[in-house]
Amino acid sequence: MYDIGKMFDLGGKVAVVTGGGDGIGRASCEILASAGASVVVSDLSPDKAKVVADSIAAAGGKSAAVGCNVLEDADLEHMIDFAASTFGTVNILVNNAGMGGGGRENPFKIDRAYVERIYAMNVFAPWQLCKLAAPHMQSSGYGSIINITSMSSVNNDPDMAIYGSSKAALNHLASN
């Protein structure tokens, strides 16, 4: 097992992770906390977010939980405000919450509402959060944005067409 705290020092930094209650998001919260960051664990499920924040605190880290549905603009604003009021700023944003894929996305068989939902979650929410978090990063003098994308963004799988194209858009958002 690597000692993350010796490899990276994020002491004094404040991280916000979307979809932090499970999977890659939970792992991101735990690794950021083990490197010393104060971590805001956000999730659609406030209960799941609290379980992760409590486990980080029990291990000696600094963490707070907040419910946030990334499909709701008001929730995005509340999450960033919550991070700033709880820990003072936002230095690190992990755009993790995402949806789609699973090989069921033949573009000729799915409907517009599904496509709009995937793009809302995988592209618009991360973009909105970049806009909301960036002023805190600029005023604090330290900023890092991590977008969790997918190999589907570069592979040509017709049954992942919508998920893959949304993640390709997210790649492009990060490269500009």
Ligand SMILES: NC(=O)c1ccc[n+]([C@@H]2O[C@H](COP(=O)([O-])OP(=O)(O)OC[C@H]3O[C@@H](n4cnc5c(N)ncnc54)[C@H](O)[C@@H]3O)[C@@H](O)[C@H]2O)c1
């Ligand atoms: N799991 C994989 O194999 C894989 C592969 C490549 C990329 N990814 C990407 O990694 C990210 C995380 O995937 P995962 O499989 O770990 O996630 P997951 O399916 O385990 O979900 C993580 C969390 O997201 C939360 N969530 C669901 N809808 C939400 C919403 N509207 N707002 C806020 N939170 C919400 C869930 O409650 C859950 O706790 C996604 O962006 C996904 O596209 C995953």
